[in-house]
Amino acid sequence: MGFQQGLSGLNTSSKSLEVIGNNVANANTYGAKSSRAEFADMYAASLGGSGTNKIGIGVRIGAVAQQFTQGNLTTTSNPLDIAINGDGFFMVQRWDPVTGTENLQAAGERLYSRNGQFKVDSSGYIVNNEGHKVLSSDSQPIKLNLTGGAAQSTTRITADLNLNATDAIDTPFDATQYPPVTGTFSFATTQTLYDASGEAVPLEYYFRKSGIDQWEGFTAVGGTYLNGGAASFTMNFDPSTSLPISITDGAGVTSTGVGLASVALPTIPASGTRSAITGVTVDFSSVTQYAGSSTINELSQTGYPKGDFSSFQIDSNGSVLVRYTNGVTEVGGQMGLARFTNSQGLQPVGGNEWKDTSASGSPLIDKPGSGRFGLLQGGALEESNVDLTGELVNMIVAQRAYQANAQTIKTEDQVLQTLVNLR
Known part of the structure; x- marks a missing residue:
């Protein structure tokens, strides 16, 4: 017996305790992966020896192997928290905000992480707690538009409504009076459109029953009738189906048949700060003429005002969905x-970051959910995969191993002491 074996046992047991201690310390670190000390025995090489009766000279740490098993997912109240359920790592990058290029001054510029505790910095980049920018599937930093969504002018209207088939035919519409005289229309409603700058424009509709199975529609903005006071559109209905069979716009263009094409709305002229709204089409294919009250089921349009940044979330396939206050x-x-x-x-x-090495191989990059890649879960984080119960048991085993190796050194010391005392 020599001191070498016991000393190596003390060193490796001490290292094993360090690994266990690091695991325990990171039991509450999101995205952390446990490690395991793996031992290897040691033998001295000798020339000309058969080696059949060799005695080992101790033990060494063969590797400290990380265990990349899936950690439990826990939900949070933060929509910026993202968890990976399955294989894969988030890609993060040090990025120079001045030049817009990779910062090559530090080793391992592109790093990988399982910790999805993300933030949005003042420039709109999604970053982690280290300030590293999260990368997209094309290896570019993801930057959100914090200045708000642009306004969009209305280009299309969808009208789903019922006009009362039992209404009496109205008297001719008097376009010289605003608001229109009662009795010249049967049903009215209002819809908000938007010009190119996002300014709201209230559009008024007045529906007049002009004949059996025929209706006229008049429109007005700001107290002025569009189309010079003439009907903006005329609809004829099939009495057997109560569905429109033809619609004529204010310019005299007629659409006929089932699934009628959209008709053009008269131009809304510019006024004050409002710009003109042109090229708006109205889809009346869902209009009906049934007995009963005239009702609006849907009156939607494609325009919207400028919106401010509200929030963002990431779906299971990694699409970053940005929401604005304009909906x-x-x-x-x-x-x-x-x-x-x-x-x-x-x-x-x-x-909570790693870098690739020659041993790991080059990264394979794709979207979440593709092939063997895991899916993402928003509002959740991956807990550490450290098993505290197992680590505490391992700690006891490592402590006993340390004590046993110390005992071999003590015994060797006693043997040497006996030899020294021989006379």
């Missing part, structure tokens, strides 16, 4: 994931 939702980017042939070859660099 518009846009796709602001596509989050990417990376995976490796040998994840255990990744080198930890701290901050």
Whole structure:
């Protein structure tokens, strides 16, 4: 027996305790992966020896292997928290905000993480707690539009309404009076449109029953009738189906048949700060003429005002959905994931991040949910995969191993002491 074996046992047991201690310390670190100290025995090489009766000279740490098993997912109240359910790593990058290029001053510029505790910085980039920018599937930083969504002028209106078939025929519409005289129309409603700058424009509709199975529609904006006071559109209905069989717009263009084409709305002229609204089409294919009250089922349009940034969320396939206060939702980017042939070859660099090495291989990059890549879950985080119960048991085992190795050194010391005392 020599001191070498016991000393190596003390060193490896101490390292094993360090690994266990690091696991326990990161039991509450989101995205952290546990490690395991793996031992290897040591033998001295000798020339000319058969080696059949060799005695080992101790033990060493063969590897500290990370365990990339899936951690439990826990929901949070933060929509910026993202968890990976399955294989893959978030890609993050140090990025120079001045030049817009990669910062090559630090080792391992492109890093990988399982921790999805993300933020939005003042420039609109999605970043992690280290300030590293999250990358898209095309390896570019994801930047959100914080200045707000642009306004859009109305280009199309969809009208789904019923006109009362039992209404009496109205008296001729008097376009010289505003508002129109009672008795010249049967039903009225108002809809808000938007010009190119996003200014709201209230559009008034007045529906007049002008004959059996025939209706005229008049429109007005700001107290002025469109189309010079003439009907903006005329609808003829099939009495057997109560559906329109022809619609004529204010310019005299007629659409006929089932699934009628949209008709053009008269131009809304500019006024004050409002710009002109032109080229608006109205889809009346869902209009009906049934007995009963005239009602609006849907009266929608495609325009909207400028909106301010409200929030964002990431769906399971990594699409970054940006919401604005005007109700518009846009796709602001596509989050990417990376995976490796040998994840255990990744080198930890701290901050819940790893960098690739020759042992891990080059990253394979794609969208979440593609092939072997995992899916994302918004409003959730992946907990550490550290098993506290198992680590505490391992701690006891490592402590006993340390004590046992210390005992071998003590015994060797006693043997040497006996030899020294021989006379």
